[in-house]
Amino acid sequence: MDRVKKLEILLEFGKKIQAERNIEKLIKLLTEEATELLEAERATVFVLDKEKKKLWSLVGLGLDKQKIEIPMNEGIAGYVATTGESLNVPNAYKDERFNKEIDKKTGFRTKTILAVPIRNLKGEIMGVFQVLNKKDTTFNEEDEEILNMLASQAGVAIENSKLYSQLKEAFSSFIESLAQALDARDHITSGHTLRVANLSMLIGKKLGLNEEEIEILHHAAWLHDIGKIGIKDSVLAKPGKLTEEEFNHIKTHTILTKQILDKIKFYGKMKDIPLIASSHHERYDGRGYNLGLKGTEIPLLSRIISVSDVFDALTSKRHYRDPMPILQVLEIIEDGKGKNFDPKIVEIFFTLSLFEILNVIKLGRKKLKLTPEEENLLKSINLKTFFSFLKKKQNTPYGTKKPY
Template structure:
C-alpha cells in the first residue's frame, strides 16, 4: 500500500504532466498512459460525454488504431452504465458480469480480465466522462486503486475542461481570422484570394522545412492577415489605374506597419505571439532595403522570410483583370535573381522541393473542383524544380513523357480547361 506522502507525490506528478497539455488528443493520451502506469494496469481509456448526441466518445484509446474516434450510445455497456448512474464499478472478472460486452475483445483479439470504471465529474458534480482501466497486472483492482483513480479523475476533469475551453477559443479565433481575411480579399477585387493562397504556399514551405506545429500555426495566421493593413489605404489609391505618385506609394508602403498596429491590438494566445511580427515583415528584404523598417536577415523572423517569398510568388502567378499570369520560368528567374538579396536563399531552395502537384493545387485553389486527380497524380512525385528545368530545356530534347507532363501543367497553368 502507498503511504499518504507517496499518493500525494503521484498526484502532483500527474497534475504536472497534464499542465503542459492543451490539445485534447494529446491530453487524453497523456492521461491514459499515466493512469495505466500509476495503477499498474495494461491500458486505460478516457471516454467523454457528448450531451447533445448522448454518446460516449474518445479521440484516442490505448490498443486502438491512432486517430480513430470511438463513439457509442451513452447508456450502453459498462462505461455507459457508469456514465448514467455515477456508480463506480470495480469488476474482478469481466466475463462473469452480464453488463460486459465481449464483442470488442473479439474484434481486437484482446482479452479483458478485470476492469475499474469510474465517472469523471466537473466542479458542479455533473458527469463529463468515464475512466475505464483494464487488466491490473497483479490481481484485481483494490479499494486503494479506486481512491487513487477518484483523485486522479478530479485533476483530469479540470484539465479536460480547460482543454475544451481552449479548443473553443481556438475555433473562435480561427473563425474570426478567416472571416477577416475573406472580407479583406473581397474588398480588394483585384487580388481576391491572395491571402488564402499566400497562406497555403507559406504553410507548405513550413511543412517542407519540418517546422513544429506552433511555428506553422503562427505563419498560417500571419499569412491570412498579412495585408490587413491595406484597410488603412484609401480605395482611390488602392485601385488607382495609373502610376502612383510618391505620396501615394508611401501610403501603400506603410500598410505593413498598419498591419502590425492592428494585429498588436488583437489578443493572440501565447503560442501565437509572433503573428504581428511575422505578418508585418513580409515586405522586408534580407539586404535591409525592404519596408517598412529596413530590417536585415537576422532581424526578420523566419516566418516573415517565408511570407515574403510566398507573397511575391503568388503576385507573379496570379491573374489580374489587366494581365494573365507571368510564365512560370520568368517568375522563377525573378525570384532566383533576388535570392540572397530580397529572399532568404534557404527558403528559396526549400520552395524548389515542394511537390509540383501541391503548387498546381494552390495556383488553381479557386478552381479546385475542376482539377483532375488522375492527371495530377504523377506531379506528386515531381518537385517544383522539375518544371523550371523542363521549361529551360530545348523543347526538341524532351522525351514523350516530359512533353505530356509539360502539356498537362501548361493546361492548368494557363487555365485551358
C-alpha cells in the first residue's frame, strides 16, 4: 500500500472513530483498523484507568470479547504506559517484560509485538495501542509511524468518549440521587423510585427496546414522582387514609412532574421525557389522570412505568395498610389487563422470573441471601407459572381461600 493510500484511509477512518462515543465500539473499530492497516494478526487497545492504576481492554475474537484488566506497570503494555516509550519486540517470549497470562486466557500465541502509547492532544497518556504478529515478518519503522498516527487519533477519540460518558453518568446519578432524596422524605416510600426504575428496565429490555429507548425509560422512571417535591409533608406522610381533598392534592404531583421537567432543555428523543414521566397514572381504558389518555395515546414507556409503579406500591407497606400478599398483587395486575394496564406489558411482566422480581422487591431493603441452588430454582420459574401455582394452591383444601 503506498503512502497516499494509507493517509487517505487514516483520514477517512478518523471521522468514523471520532463519531463513535461508545468506548467498547470504539476499541473494536480501532483494533479492526490497525489489524488491517498493519497486516497484523491481532490488535489490542488498552485504556488507562488512572484512578485504579489499571489498563483495561477487550480481548478475544469476534463478539465474545472478554474484558481484561492488568496493573498499569505490568507486561509490555504496562511498560509503554509507564515510560511513554514505543516498543518493537521481535520475539515476545524472549522478552522478560512480556506477560504470558493473557495468551493463556485467550489461547492466542503472541510472536511479535509493536506497542505505542496513546496520548491526548495535551500529551497525557490515555492508553496503549499494540499490534501482534505481523504476517510472515516483523514490524518495521513505517509500521511504527502508522501505528503512532492511529494512536494519536485514538487518544482524542478515547478522551471524547470518556468525557461524554462521564457527563452522562453525572447526569444519571444526579437524577437518581435527587429521586432517592425525595423518596426519603417519607420513610415508608424510601426506595420506591429505585425499584420502579429497575422493574421498568427489566420490562423494557424484555420488550426489546433499543439502547436509546432504554436510556429514556431510565430517566423517565427515575423522574416519574419528581413532582412530589411540591406535595405537602402532612399529606405525603399522613398516617392513615387520605381524605378526598388530600387525594386530589396528591394527584397534582403528575402535573408538577410535567412542569418541572418541561423546564429542562432536553434534546433529541429525550424531549419526550416530561410527557412520559408524567403519564404514569394514565389508564389504558382512559380513566386515569391527568389527561385521560387512552390505549396507545399513552406513551409506551409510561405504560411500562405504570405497571412497575403499581407493583411496587402494592408490595410495599403504606401508612394505611401492610404490604399485600404477592398472590393478591399478581391478581390485581392480571385483572388490570386492558383496564389499568396495556395487556402486552402485563404479559411481558409475567415472563419475569421469580429471581428477577425478588431482586426488585428487595432493592433498598434487607439483602437477599440465596444459595446457588435456590438462585437457579428462582431463575427457572417465571411469574406466570408461579401465579398459576399460587392460584391452584389457593383452591386446594390446603389453600387459604374461603369456600363459596
